Amino acid sequence: MTTADRYAEFAARETHGISPTYERLSYAVAADAELLALIGTVPPDKQQPNLLFAVARSLGGPVQDPDAFRAWIRAHWTAIESRLRTRATQTNEAGRCAVLLPVLAALPQPLALLEVGASAGLCLYPDRYAYRYGPHTLGVGTPVLECAATGLVPPAALPRVVWRAGLDLNPLDVTDPEDLAWLDALIWPEHGHRRARLREAAAVVAADPPLLVRGDLVDDLPALAAQAPADATLVVLHTSVLYQVPPPRRAAFAELVTALPGHWVANEAAEVLADGPLPAPPDDALYNVLSLDGKPLAWTRSHGQALTWFG
Known part of the structure; x- marks a missing residue:
């Protein structure tokens, strides 16, 4: 499964009907070659949509608008990459x-x-x-x-x-x-x-x-x-x-x-x-x-x- 497929599946099967915000972001990332290339520089277990979105939110990134989100990711990738490598999806539900x-x-x-x-x-x-x-x-x-x-x-x-x-x-x-x-x-x-x-x-x-x-x-x-x-x-x-x-x-x-x-x-x-x-x-x-x-x-x-x- 490619990274784009992973984000599209997250949109369709996990967030659809549950989180419109993450559904929009997932489809936006799946269609953005530049963002996919950046995400591809971290280990596979750090490429998860939920991890990227949580890191962005923890750093104060905009998640409501896909265009603003994509621009923010590009501008802050160094900080995002560092946190992706040190954090994990430890959702404690x-x-x-x-x-x-x-x-x-x-x-x-x-x-x-x-x-x-x-x-x-x-x-x-x-x-x-x-x-x-x-x-x-x-x-x-x-x-x-x-x-x-x-x-x-x-x-x-x-x-x-x-x-x-x-x-x-x-x-x-x-x-x-x-x-x-x-x-x-x-x-x-x-x-x-x-x-x-x-x-x-x-x-x-x-x-x-x-x-x-x-x-x-x-x-x-x-x-x-x-x-x-x-x-x-x-x-x-x-x-x-x-x-x-x-x-x-x-x-x-x-x-x-x-x-x-x-x-x-x-x-x-x-x-x-x-x-x-x-x-x-x-x-x-x-x-x-x-x-x-x-x-x-x-x-x-x-x-x-x-x-x-x-x-």
Whole structure:
């Protein structure tokens, strides 16, 4: 897939109907040979549309007008390139807990959660958030995570979590203003509800911080997993992480995690992890596949806003 194709696909499958601003910018970049050439000077994993747009927003760039955006990128490329190389798409969307919850609530309780690619750890608190699945509500307080769930009865109770830890190459700290600003920049421009949700979830995390460890998902996972209490069900989980990991490393991780005690909950793009045939997705939008111990269970949208169960 070319860089132009990547931006056009991001426009058509991820942002269409969700972020008109990023849809316009993506198509504009896809059609601009000069910008594509600049983007091509950074490593492939730094060419992601969401990363470029977040970097631009974090540097005060204009994103509402494609022409102004393209001119600004050209004029500020040195600063943009530097930040592209040092930052990563660490979107820490607490809303994803809404699609993880049906699986987590059904596992033997209590749970010891270990998230790979944890960012700031917001998805380690599924037991502390409130949920709304259509008319069905669960939990109290904020944030309230809304999810359009099809094909299943939502869980009747929250999971009980007694230990939570995260592993990340660059853990973020919600009490650090610079880290919180980067998490904010990763949220799409029109998504004020996600911006409010970030701050509500960050308050939950700051009140009871998890164990966040800087490390590699293969080399450092066994030692962190060994710290989980023996009387809890270990759950290694991750969402929208493995697309950033080279295929041989993904395979090594999958082999490792299946050998650990407990369970493995993944929420990743179909082409990244799923093995074998899947039912057709609900529509042409981009979906992740929710799986338990390698068994696909549901289609999910990237921010946790929808779940279609087929398992």
